[in-house]
Amino acid sequence: MVTQESLSRRKKFLLVINCIILAIGNCGGPLITRLYFLKGGERIWLSSWLETVGWPIVLIPLSFSYFNRRREFQGKMLSTIDNNNNNNTKLILMTPRIFVASIGIGVLTGFDNYLYAYGVAKLPVSTSALLIASQLAFTAAFAFLLVKQKFTSYSINSIFLLTLGAVVLALHANGDRPNGESKKEYVLGFIMTLGAAALYGLILPLFELMYKKAKQGITYTLVMEIQAVYCLFSTVVCTIGMIINKDFQAMSREAKSFELGEARYYIVIIWSAIIWQCFFLGAIGVIYSSSSLVSGILITVLLPITEILGVVFFGEKFTPEKGVSLVLSIWGFISYLYGDIKASKKKKEYQSQEQEMIDKTTCTP
Numbered sequence: 351m352v353t354q355e356s357l358s359r360r361k362k363f364l365l366v367i368n369c370i371i372l373a374i375g376n377c378g379g380p381l382i383t384r385l386y387f388l389k390g391g392e393r394i395w396l397s398s399w400l401e402t403v404g405w406p407i408v409l410i411p412l413s414f415s416y417f418n419r420r421r422e423f424q425g426k427m428l429s430t431i432d433n434n435n436n437n438n439t440k441l442i443l444m445t446p447r448i449f450v451a452s453i454g455i456g457v458l459t460g461f462d463n464y465l466y467a468y469g470v471a472k473l474p475v476s477t478s479a480l481l482i483a484s485q486l487a488f489t490a491a492f493a494f495l496l497v498k499q500k501f502t503s504y505s506i507n508s509i510f511l512l513t514l515g516a517v518v519l520a521l522h523a524n525g526d527r528p529n530g531e532s533k534k535e536y537v538l539g540f541i542m543t544l545g546a547a548a549l550y551g552l553i554l555p556l557f558e559l560m561y562k563k564a565k566q567g568i569t570y571t572l573v574m575e576i577q578a579v580y581c582l583f584s585t586v587v588c589t590i591g592m593i594i595n596k597d598f599q600a601m602s603r604e605a606k607s608f609e610l611g612e613a614r615y616y617i618v619i620i621w622s623a624i625i626w627q628c629f630f631l632g633a634i635g636v637i638y639s640s641s642s643l644v645s646g647i648l649i650t651v652l653l654p655i656t657e658i659l660g661v662v663f664f665g666e667k668f669t670p671e672k673g674v675s676l677v678l679s680i681w682g683f684i685s686y687l688y689g690d691i692k693a694s695k696k697k698k699e700y701q702s703q704e705q706e707m708i709d710k711t712t713c714t715p
Contacts, residue, residue, distance in 0.1 A: 364638070364639045365635075365636065365639035367635070368631070368635030369632070370632075372628070372632025372645070372648060372649070372652075373632070373648075374632070375627070375630070376652045376653075377652055377655055379622075379628075380470060380475050381660065382618060382621055382622050383400075384660070385663075386619075387471045388664065391604060393592075393595070394467050394471055395594075396600075398464040398466075398467040398588045399585060400623050400626060401467070401623075402463065402584040402588070404581075405577070405627065408581075411574060412571065412574050415571040443571055443572045443575060444572055448572075451556075453579065453580070455557065456580035456587070457583055458552070459580060459584040459630075460591075461549070462550050462553065465546035466478075466543065466546035468542040469481065469539045470543075472536060473536070473540070473543060474660065474666050475656060475659075475664065478539075479653040479654070479660070481547060482543065482649075483513070483515065483547075483650050484513070485551045486512050488548045488552065489642060489645075489646030490509050492551055492555040493555040493558070493641070493643050496556065497559050499641065502689050503689070504688060508685045509682070511685065512647065512650045512678070512682040515678035518675045554642040555642045557637045561638065570638065576634065577631050577634055633645050633649065636648060644686075653679070654675050657672055658672075658676070
């Protein structure tokens with residue numbers, strides 16, 4: 351029998367795994383996208399397309415999950431078969447309701463990918479990262495409006511510190527304009543990146559709202575199915591953009607003029623698709639294991655690390671503002687983590703006291 355404690359442990363384990371997956375995608379995605387543009391890549395719709403085109407990767411763990419459910423069902427054939435066992439043999443777990451919601455989120459994600467790719471094309475990694483940090487404020491606002499997210503003094507302090515870190519970083523932004531880029535393109539890159547932050551700040555709570563309104567048990571298998579569907583339709587949006595912009599025809603020409611060579615051009619393309627899938631799977635996995643606010647906080651706290659990697663790999667300047675931002679981000683993350691641990695302990699104490707009262711009532715003659 352699966353106890354509440356074992357389910358809690360399993361969810362914590364999944365949370366850790368998804369945090370690692372999210373960290374890989376969140377730090378690696380912007381770097382490899384920026385590498386594409388720095389070495390001669392110019393196709394923004396192609397870059398957007400690469401963010402979700404790797405969705406078939408999710409079909410591999412989904413296949414394992416299906417065969418595992420089928421084997422468990424066959425093992426139960428010897429005993430009584432109830433409705434829950436019948437559900438275990440389904441090839442697809444999601445209902446039409448969740449499927450339609452996933453399509454809607456996928457379309458929004460497609461446009462969000464374009465806004466983000468445009469910003470990365472025009473701005474240094476450090477600058478685009480500081481703008482994306484504003485996403486946390488949007489996530490918090492939309493989480494409050496859509497899923498009635500409860501705030502504690504620790505979570506408010508965390509949001510304040512992480513947002514302050516982004517503001518501190520903004521102080522050095524004027525000196526980050528790449529050589530040869532017009533002020534107009536730079537400003538447009540700023541606006542597009544802020545738009546991407548706002549839109550993704552809406553998308554994260556929409557996932558949590560979908561989980562709450564699903565009217566069915568949310569399992570990790572279902573989360574992966576949602577990942578596949580919304581990434582598929584995001585890819586469809588970007589594919590239409592690529593067709594209109596004639597990006598498919600331009601790829602072979604672009605590969606030949608790529609600074610790292612034609613073969614490495616396609617290696618960058620393939621790894622972009624893989625790494626970005628880690629980001630999207632990790633983000634919705636953290637929402638499943640915890641909440642959209644936690645996912646937003648984790649994405650924000652990883653941004654200074656992305657900036658440091660930008661300094662290491664692309665030679666961007668590590669200014670004092672970036673150092674202060676890093677400290678503020680770590681402080682904000684620790685604040686939220688401490689508050690979460692404290693709340694969990696309080697909840698356990700309350701549950702144990704409640705159980706003691708039930709036991710005493712039951713034992714009373």
